[in-house]
Amino acid sequence: MKNVRPMGAKRALIMLLVFGLALGMAFSQGAKETTSTPSGPVSLTIATWTSNPDQIALLDSFVQDFAKSKGIEIKSNFESIPFGEYNTKLSLELQSQNGPDLFWVLETAAPAFIESGLLANLDQAMKAYDPADISSDALELWSKGGSVYAIPFSTSPFFILYNQNLFAKAGAKNPDQLIAEGAWTWENFRKVSKQVTDNTGIWAFQTVDGQGYDARILHNLAPIVRSYGGDFWTEDGQVLINKSEAVAAVKLFHDMVYVDKSVVPPGNQSDFFSGNAAMTVGQISRVSKLKDASFAWGLAPMPSGPKGNAPVIGQAAIGAHSKSKHVELAAELVAYMTNKSSVAAMAGIWPPARKSVMDSEAFLTSNPMVTSVQMKEAVANSIKTGRVLPSHVKYPQIEVESKMSFDKLWQPNADVRKILDEVAAVYAKHIK
């Protein structure tokens, strides 16, 4: 009987060689891509946290205009990373060989990103800028040692969006009526909220994106805390979150949740945009979500406290990746995307930090869904009175550790002062 002949040794050796060669080629190809000079169209990846197709199209139009002005071809790739995961995923990508060439940066992450060296110096690319047109305050957060590392494209205040139908149904004065009476305060905000819930059975207020108890806790509490004269911490390292002003402000919000039961509570998924809450907090970029709303809606600035009105300004900047293969081109594109004409085109979605655009009539009429009066009162004026959230190079640690203590607030019998003392201890540990 003839034995079945196993695969020949030569053939096996050839297979091994082919496998090894294929593996080697795969790795060497990867290495070649990272070092070779690009020919033909330049590929640029831009990381953002928006996935809105209209907004992406607008950003892409800037890229194509820039390419035309340079006489080159740019193949843009917009990478949308969800807001809640943005810093995590972005930081991972930036350490790899294939990180984005340009990326948006959140204001709370600004010091850490600048300190990390991942942002390219933009001084050279910004030479054509008129420095007087950009408020120095707006650039302060994004600068270090006199150099700029990212340019804010959005200086967008948070304001109140409300459902007119629900206020009418409840027989309660809506925010605009209270503004007309000069009575748009946090105390009255609380009173009308209770009226709305008691009379309609529907939640009066949903926190910003429904994340006011966790990912957006600072956005949620800052307007109340600051209008009461308090704050979280200051740039010079003072911790203020457990001072009496902040405690009174947080207590007001806590009572709305657990005494009045007028706020969508933690874990409940009722949503303003679906008509299941009478008010929420939003920015101008969120207004597009109301395009097909089944109810009449209004827009008002944040209520005032004993120290006036203190809206939070959400600032977002764009920077170039210092390790990008096309770092100079990316830096030039950053400058182009934030020049006067680009900023004017974006103003209806992302309010600018440029004075010339902000003061123009074109800005006040830039969003077709928002009246010029609303734009002036809730956006332009709020940019003047508002402030960005506090930031720190240790913000990632502060955010994670303070959440453990903040979580204790969301119980009916929570001792607000004691919990804020704990939060203050976490802040003090990192802010020295």
Add this chain to the structure above:
Amino acid sequence: MKKLSLQSTHRREAIIGWAFVTPQMAGFIIFVLLPLVSVFMYGMQEKNLLFGTSSFVGLDNFGRLFSDPLFVKSLVNTLIFSAGVVPLNLIFSLMLALYLGGGKTGTRFVRGIIFLPVVTSGVAWAIVWRYLLQGGTAGPVNWFLSQVGIEGPNWLFEKGWAMASVIVTRVMKNLGMNVLIFMGAVLNMPGDVIEAARIDGAKGWNLFSKIKLPLLMPTVMMVTIVTVIGSMRVFDTIKLMTDGGPEGSTMVMVYYIYHQAFRMFETGYASAIAVVLFGIVLVLTLGQWVSRKRVSYYEV
């Protein structure tokens, strides 16, 4: 001449053997062994993911673990989670396997229902349960309870309930797989042994504990090891349902590793925690493996 030919055949076979295992070995080395060794090395470095910096610190990261209250909390939470998931999973899956293995009517339908969560995406499962377990009467679970006069808690936002909720949803998600494994063992139990026991008068609990359970013990041991390891590695359920809260009450070790590595960017310290978790799983698995002979009469 004959001897040379034998040597040459051996060599040829060895080369062929290596040719077959090389792709698998390459995959194992690149994707398992190297990362594993790297984790041990990173554990001895102060390594920051955002800043891209690293420096050798020896065993400092391991020393830091004992003074980190969040690590201790995550360790305790992991043990609580496993202590909840493993017995519940084993008891229910064994009970269901014994019932379904009996060949009663409708068992095929019940089998399908129980196995459905296993093929469902873990993400979808967690998101649906987060919706079902909303507080007040907004969540369907609490609405149902309110219909029978019970005021349900805010399941995922109250300390004690949050852990209980993730344990129960996790058990329901993975029950089907263990039921399937146990059913295979139940259907393979030697019928003559059981028949003989029945003739001798064994029934009910006696029949189960003295005859069926010992016959199933090798499978029970294997399922226990797999379930313990799985429960120690829980991530998606926690991430999507509670984010480790409230107050860190569901912060298990794997989620704490994620927090340290990707939210605080301390990759070195996160790797040290990963090494500890690896050690714990290894010890538990070895412990169960060594003790198998005491609780199992034979091996499959």
